Amino acid sequence: MKAEIITIGDELLNGSTQNTNATWIADQMWRIGIPAQFITVIGDNADAIRDALARSLSRVNIVLLTGGLGPTHDDITKKSVADFFDSELVENKDLRVRIEQRFADRGVPMPLVNLEQALVPEEAKLLPNELGTAASFYFERNNQLCFVMPGVPAEMQQTMQDAVLPLLKQKYAGQTGSIVYQTIRTTGIFESSLFETLSPLNEITQLVNLAFLPHRAGVDLRLGAHAAKTKEAQEKITAAVEIILRKTSQFVYEIGERTLEQVIAELLLQKQFTISVAESCTGGLIGNLLTNIPGSSNYFCGGVIAYANSVKQQLLGVQEKTLNQYGAVSAETAQGMLWGLKGIFNSDCALAITGIAGPTGGTAEKPVGTVFIGSLVKGDMQICKFIFHRERLINKHRFAYAALNLLRQKLLE
Amino acid sequence: MKAEIITIGDELLNGSTQNTNATWIADQMWRIGIPAQFITVIGDNADAIRDALARSLSRVNIVLLTGGLGPTHDDITKKSVADFFDSELVENKDLRVRIEQRFADRGVPMPLVNLEQALVPEEAKLLPNELGTAASFYFERNNQLCFVMPGVPAEMQQTMQDAVLPLLKQKYAGQTGSIVYQTIRTTGIFESSLFETLSPLNEITQLVNLAFLPHRAGVDLRLGAHAAKTKEAQEKITAAVEIILRKTSQFVYEIGERTLEQVIAELLLQKQFTISVAESCTGGLIGNLLTNIPGSSNYFCGGVIAYANSVKQQLLGVQEKTLNQYGAVSAETAQGMLWGLKGIFNSDCALAITGIAGPTGGTAEKPVGTVFIGSLVKGDMQICKFIFHRERLINKHRFAYAALNLLRQKLLE
Numbered sequence: 001m002k003a004e005i006i007t008i009g010d011e012l013l014n015g016s017t018q019n020t021n022a023t024w025i026a027d028q029m030w031r032i033g034i035p036a037q038f039i040t041v042i043g044d045n046a047d048a049i050r051d052a053l054a055r056s057l058s059r060v061n062i063v064l065l066t067g068g069l070g071p072t073h074d075d076i077t078k079k080s081v082a083d084f085f086d087s088e089l090v091e092n093k094d095l096r097v098r099i100e101q102r103f104a105d106r107g108v109p110m111p112l113v114n115l116e117q118a119l120v121p122e123e124a125k126l127l128p129n130e131l132g133t134a135a136s137f138y139f140e141r142n143n144q145l146c147f148v149m150p151g152v153p154a155e156m157q158q159t160m161q162d163a164v165l166p167l168l169k170q171k172y173a174g175q176t177g178s179i180v181y182q183t184i185r186t187t188g189i190f191e192s193s194l195f196e197t198l199s200p201l202n203e204i205t206q207l208v209n210l211a212f213l214p215h216r217a218g219v220d221l222r223l224g225a226h227a228a229k230t231k232e233a234q235e236k237i238t239a240a241v242e243i244i245l246r247k248t249s250q251f252v253y254e255i256g257e258r259t260l261e262q263v264i265a266e267l268l269l270q271k272q273f274t275i276s277v278a279e280s281c282t283g284g285l286i287g288n289l290l291t292n293i294p295g296s297s298n299y300f301c302g303g304v305i306a307y308a309n310s311v312k313q314q315l316l317g318v319q320e321k322t323l324n325q326y327g328a329v330s331a332e333t334a335q336g337m338l339w340g341l342k343g344i345f346n347s348d349c350a351l352a353i354t355g356i357a358g359p360t361g362g363t364a365e366k367p368v369g370t371v372f373i374g375s376l377v378k379g380d381m382q383i384c385k386f387i388f389h390r391e392r393l394i395n396k397h398r399f400a401y402a403a404l405n406l407l408r409q410k411l412l413e
Numbered sequence: 414m415k416a417e418i419i420t421i422g423d424e425l426l427n428g429s430t431q432n433t434n435a436t437w438i439a440d441q442m443w444r445i446g447i448p449a450q451f452i453t454v455i456g457d458n459a460d461a462i463r464d465a466l467a468r469s470l471s472r473v474n475i476v477l478l479t480g481g482l483g484p485t486h487d488d489i490t491k492k493s494v495a496d497f498f499d500s501e502l503v504e505n506k507d508l509r510v511r512i513e514q515r516f517a518d519r520g521v522p523m524p525l526v527n528l529e530q531a532l533v534p535e536e537a538k539l540l541p542n543e544l545g546t547a548a549s550f551y552f553e554r555n556n557q558l559c560f561v562m563p564g565v566p567a568e569m570q571q572t573m574q575d576a577v578l579p580l581l582k583q584k585y586a587g588q589t590g591s592i593v594y595q596t597i598r599t600t601g602i603f604e605s606s607l608f609e610t611l612s613p614l615n616e617i618t619q620l621v622n623l624a625f626l627p628h629r630a631g632v633d634l635r636l637g638a639h640a641a642k643t644k645e646a647q648e649k650i651t652a653a654v655e656i657i658l659r660k661t662s663q664f665v666y667e668i669g670e671r672t673l674e675q676v677i678a679e680l681l682l683q684k685q686f687t688i689s690v691a692e693s694c695t696g697g698l699i700g701n702l703l704t705n706i707p708g709s710s711n712y713f714c715g716g717v718i719a720y721a722n723s724v725k726q727q728l729l730g731v732q733e734k735t736l737n738q739y740g741a742v743s744a745e746t747a748q749g750m751l752w753g754l755k756g757i758f759n760s761d762c763a764l765a766i767t768g769i770a771g772p773t774g775g776t777a778e779k780p781v782g783t784v785f786i787g788s789l790v791k792g793d794m795q796i797c798k799f800i801f802h803r804e805r806l807i808n809k810h811r812f813a814y815a816a817l818n819l820l821r822q823k824l825l826e
Contacts, residue, residue, distance in 0.1 A: 283697075
């Protein structure tokens with residue numbers, strides 16, 4: 001099985017938008033054992049769309065096409081694909097009702113241009129798009145599949161997950177050989193150090209493909225094993241995971257796909273613990289991360305964004321003499337913030353964070369990147385100091401994830 | 414002039430690496446008036462490289478190719494390109510000396526495999542690569558140019574800036590004309606409504622290229638004008654901006670590149686106003702956005718993440734009967750949160766937000782996506798209700814940016 005990804009949009013060709021859709025689809029296709037052979041990017045241009053489709057169908061079995069399905073003038077994908085397949089655009093009643101309903105739900109009059117979104121090529125099959133109004137659909141011809149999806153990432157992703165990937169997995173079951181993959185998620189260690197800790201890599205790479213994927217929360221290791229049978233591939237993965245854990249277990253927060261926030265959410269729910277946060281330098285980021293998880297009201301009480309020192313004093317009761325003697329960025333202040341939280345929220349767990357995100361505010365003694373993080377889990381308090389990076393946004397994320405990781409470790413004790 | 418970007422690497426096709434090189438090159442080419450018509454991504458595979466080159470040279474004047482020039486086994490780009498152009502690989506003395514020198518400078522013995530990096534196709538011209546050991550080069554045939562550069566972003570970028578872009582600008586001086594671009598950033602309006610508000614578009618698109626770029630904070634309009642001279646292109650932009658503002662000014666928060674957070678930061682600094690926030694459903698996101706701006710301590714005091722109702726009561730003094738009578742998600746609660754903030758922080762401005770981000774918690778009367786936002790600017794209070802989307806993370810962002818936009822509008826009054 002061979003696949004090609006075609007992404008359409010002038011914004012991809014003029015450099016104003018990163019082509020994250022192509023990468024996301026490529027990753028998903030790799031995971032189901034049908035790796036993309038080609039990624040093609042073209043503009044909102046009927047000729048280019050036709051040429052790209054013709055070429056794709058001459059060299060692959062599966063075409064995944066996104067972009068240009070919105071209601072605006074440069075969105076000509078649907079018409080061009082329909083023309084290519086000699087299929088007329090006709091109104092799909094269900095789709096029209098759904099689109100009208102979406103606007104009615106919001107109490108907003110529907111712009112007429114949205115009616116065009118209810119048109120679908122006559123011979124295409126409709127795909128679900130729960131999040132948007134653009135029609136997703138696919139053609140099946142000569143045992144080749146051509147999927148057409150919106151360019152809005154959330155809509156495309158949901159369509160892929162709900163419909164395209166299940167369909168492909170079913171259709172090609174048994175034909176793709178087996179790929180088993182496994183993600184190991186680490187935090188608190190730099191990519192180069194992780195690399196060095198795992199070296200020599202041969203021991204691992206003779207079993208699996210190994211990719212280092214750094215992101216805001218840490219570094220993911222992605223392992224992929226190919227074999228004729230799933231069981232065989234799975235055994236390679238198991239052996240490789242064992243080697244990796246032997247060398248790096250203290251940095252691993254997840255063997256799988258859960259985010260650090262999700263891991264913590266599940267630990268809190270298991271233990272029926274509640275949590276509150278006091279944030280200085282992160283300005284609300286930890287609260288934001290914790291509340292990204294649906295159902296977070298079951299454990300997250302709230303917090304205080306104690307950015308100014310006066311807030312640390314007034315709301316959290318940090319003593320003025322603590323601030324004067326040790327500074328706002330100190331273990332003592334972090335501790336004071338924790339006790340303040342405890343007094344207000346009386347939650348089972350509490351996190352307090354105070355640091356210097358930069359670019360200004362650093363001193364020789366406390367450079368930019370310095371942070372003190374306090375955690376309190378059922379009366380068990382810990383204050384840690386870290387020194388991270390020089391860049392503000394990177395620091396804010398490193399700080400927040402370091403705090404979450406401290407909490408995770410305490411919750412596991 | 415037409416250009417195509419070819420990026421080579423299995424890591425781009427299996428989704429483990431974002432193709433930032435293609436986006437970077439596309440942006441640079443657009444800026445010098447030679448926009449890319451196509452971006453093609455292929456694997457480390459000799460046949461694919463040959464096919465892609467043949468196709469590129471059949472449809473564009475300039476090919477920009479990166480990736481697969483490193484010393485590892487899967488890097489076969491150089492050999493494949495040399496074969497395509499029927500050119501033999503020969504050792505380049507200068508390059509060999511430079512590579513040996515680089516290892517000598519580091520006091521590291523040179524792995525033999527690096528000697529292969531001194532090989533260059535005989536008929537190609539060498540391009541500088543100050544940062545690495547991979548050879549960059551280009552072919553010129555039949556008035557077409559084919560540039561071959563390393564995939565390491567820093568090396569590719571330096572080669573482009575030092576050699577490729579100057580060469581192209583010189584070669585095509587006078588032929589590319591001038592491109593001027595301008596971004597107009599909007600928020601609080603959906604892409605389709607913005608499109609309709611601006612329609613008929615001919616008035617605008619006869620002056621400029623117009624792209625709609627939706628993102629988390631709103632929809633950007635990107636205008637590009639081509640003309641023989643810069644002054645002429647600039648005049649087209651000015652005329653188009655005027656038309657757009659006439660139709661949509663209430664949604665425009667920036668003519669330029671600043672984010673909504675930056676716009677607000679500058680407004681607050683100008684007026685020497687301080688701000689505090691009370692966040693329920695956004696869980697700290699607004700505070701996080703405001704503190705992403707360096708120097709935010711000059712205006713941001715802090716906030717209360719009032720996620721649980723008890724926090725709304727205890728810390729913000731929202732009355733129990735308000736919560737019981739109107740609900741936590743209500744104009745009355747938002748107002749109570751505002752007064753609470755005022756009492757605690759006494760800041761010049763305050764934002765309070767309470768809503769239902771989803772996926773659960775909605776009712777017929779208050780569906781998921783409902784939010785009440787209160788703003789207080791120097792005693793002038795406003796409470797607005799919005800109904801947005803059904804997806805939690807999208808809602809959190811819509812809510813936060815709607816709040817920031819309300820604040821912006823008040824600050825401009």
